[in-house]
Amino acid sequence: MEWLTHSQTGIRQAARYLLGMRLAIVTIQLVALAVAESMITLAYEAEALLLCLGYAVLATLGWLWFTRRPPASSLAVSAGLLADIVLIGSWLFLTGGYTNPLVSLLLLPIAVAIILVPLGQSIAITISGIAAYTALVLWHTPITHGQHNDNLAQLHLFGMWATFALTAAILLLVVGALARRLRSQQLQLAQFRENRLRDEQIIALGLSAAAVGHRLGTPLNTMTLLLDEIRSETGRNSPTEQTGALQEDLDTMEQQIQLCSQHLQQLTRAAVEARSARQETLTVEDWLLRLRESATLLWPSGPIHWQQPFPKAPVAVDATLDQAVLNLLANALTASPAWVGVAARSGAPGRIEIVVEDHGEGLEAALEGAPGEEIVDSRNGLGVGLFLSNATIQRLGGTLRARADENGTTMVIDLPEADSNGDSA
DSSP: OOGGGGGGHHHHHHHHHHHHHHHHHHHHHHHHHHHHHHHHBBBTTTHHHHHHHHHHHHHHHHHHHHHHHHOTTTTHHHHHHHHHHHHHHHHHHHHTTGGGGGGGHHHHHHHHHHSSSSSHHHHHHHHHHHHHHHHHHHOOOOOBBSHHHHHOOOOOOOOHHHHHHHHHHHHHIIIIHHHHHHHHHHHHHHHHHHHHHHHHHHHHHHHHHHHHHHHHHHHHHHHHHHHHHHHHHHHHHHHHHHHHHHHHHHHHHHHHHHHHHHHHHHHHHHHHHHTTOOOEEEEHHHHHHHHHHHHHHHHOOOOOOOOSSSOEEEEOHHHHHHHHHHHHHHHHHHHOTTTTEEEEEETTTTEEEEEEESSSOOOGGGGGGSSSSSSOOOSOOOOHHHHHHHHHHHHOOOOOOOOOOOTEEEEEEEEEEBBBTOOBO
């Protein structure tokens, strides 16, 4: 799997871990030289020390390059790891070759390559590491000019233990951190894909609603014209006692046609506002009072109990959020025609909760998982209201939770408070 090293952002993120690994290797080499020199006289101590210092300088320069001017290809990372193998192998060549217990340091660039770079490049780095070890077996310099067999044996045994402990620690800190970051990015990618699929569904529903709204305009205009003609024909040809009853029916029909036209106009306004992403900052109290006025117009006799007082914390709202809450109220009134309650309270720090309760059977089918994650069956509607409400709330940084029991259904809208500039906290 190709990781983020194929982008400049990924290389910049990996640079810190590579620098940590390289400086840790240099530190191990310097400590090993100091311990070895205390027990024996190294044949190439000065050369090995200069190589360590040069390795540290190159590691720092590589970190600066990757963070300030990161290349766009993973080949740069692979080249750097190959340079690590060459430098580590050169240091081992000067300090005993394959007899040096620190020879397992060659595994570190290979382990990092397996995580950071594509498979083909990691295979090439692995082969290079094996080739470097083979070369150390065939060609190496003596670790000392004198005879220190006892000290060499003790130094080798101690070096084997130290190498194992230090290599395990570096793998845990560097490779483990990279693996955790990779898993986190994979989870973020999966979440992004889910959100994208949900947004595509919403766009499809919005396009369908816009198309239906456009097509409904013509028949509504036709019905208005026909209604006027029926009124005129009725006034000329029908008896007076029949005209009064028919006029009442025609008035009712006209009211319903006007109501449909108003809904279509509201749909158009909501689409324009959503396109411009226009939000306003209101206190929770002012926002809920505005929603109460809208709910009173939609359901004049609806038994909605607005449980005041409301918090005065600011929230960022728009027309789509208003419609999302009204959708939840419509569901609650359908399930519980006798009583619906609306309340607001402070939640976690910086959060506000809007609670919609009812005493009906609720939305058990929708509550089997997270509410509004998919379109559900509906006996009295199209089944998309809860889905769209949840999507709108999530778009504004909120969450929708639900609980259904024998007493009814409780829907909780968790929204972030807005700061003084109107942005969500």
